[in-house]
Amino acid sequence: MKGGTTAHIRVTPADCISTLDVLESAGIDVKGMSFAACVSLAYSSLLGMARKAGLIEEPDTFQYLNRMQTYLGTGNNKKKHDVTHNLYERSMRGGVAVSLPPVQQSMPPQVMEEQALRELKDRFTKLNDRKEADIPLSNEEEQEWQTCFAVLYPDG
Numbered sequence: 001m002k003g004g005t006t007a008h009i010r011v012t013p014a015d016c017i018s019t020l021d022v023l024e025s026a027g028i029d030v031k032g033m034s035f036a037a038c039v040s041l042a043y044s045s046l047l048g049m050a051r052k053a054g055l056i057e058e059p060d061t062f063q064y065l066n067r068m069q070t071y072l073g074t075g076n077n078k079k080k081h082d083v084t085h086n087l088y089e090r091s092m093r094g095g096v097a098v099s100l101p102p103v104q105q106s107m108p109p110q111v112m113e114e115q116a117l118r119e120l121k122d123r124f125t126k127l128n129d130r131k132e133a134d135i136p137l138s139n140e141e142e143q144e145w146q147t148c149f150a151v152l153y154p155d156g
Contacts, residue, residue, distance in 0.1 A: 005072065008153070011039060022046065034132040083151045084117050124148035 011019065016035075022042040023030055030038055050056045065072075127145040130137060137145060 005068065006153075009039075018042075032133075034134060036132055083154070084113055084120070087116070087120065087147070087151060120148055120151060124152055 019035075019039050019042045020030065022045060023038055026045060028041065033041075047056070051058055124145065127137060127141055127148065130141075131145065
């Protein structure tokens with residue numbers, strides 16, 4: 001899994017064209033890339049240029065958590081816990097397509113929750129990679145992706 005965080009943004013039509021212009025002027029072939037990957041690459045390139053030009057400082061990676069703490073969604077833990085617990089319970093009864101491993105009784109509830117959430121994140125990552133690569137998902141997989149998305153990103 002890649003470091004950092006995911007930001008869901010709306011890109012204006014003018015910025016969509018500019019994103020493609022940036023990549024084209026850099027000589028990057030965008031065939032087979034999702035537009036989200038194009039935006040990410042153009043954004044990273046422009047930030048790199050700003051660092052190189054001295055417009056912004058090189059970030060101190062040790063400051064990541066301190067600077068990003070207010071944006072990492074710590075206020076949603078109760079809701080995430082409830083949804084994760086409900087999904088886990090439904091999966092044990094066969095009501096969710098996510099295949100979660102059986103949990104031994106000796107595991108504390110927090111470890112069970114973390115394990116279920118880890119499995120959910122892994123499944124979401126696999127499905128999301130396929131979506132971004134424009135590989136069609138079946139109806140069940142699309143529903144599973146939406147369920148995972150709602151759990152992992154409750155604020156949309």
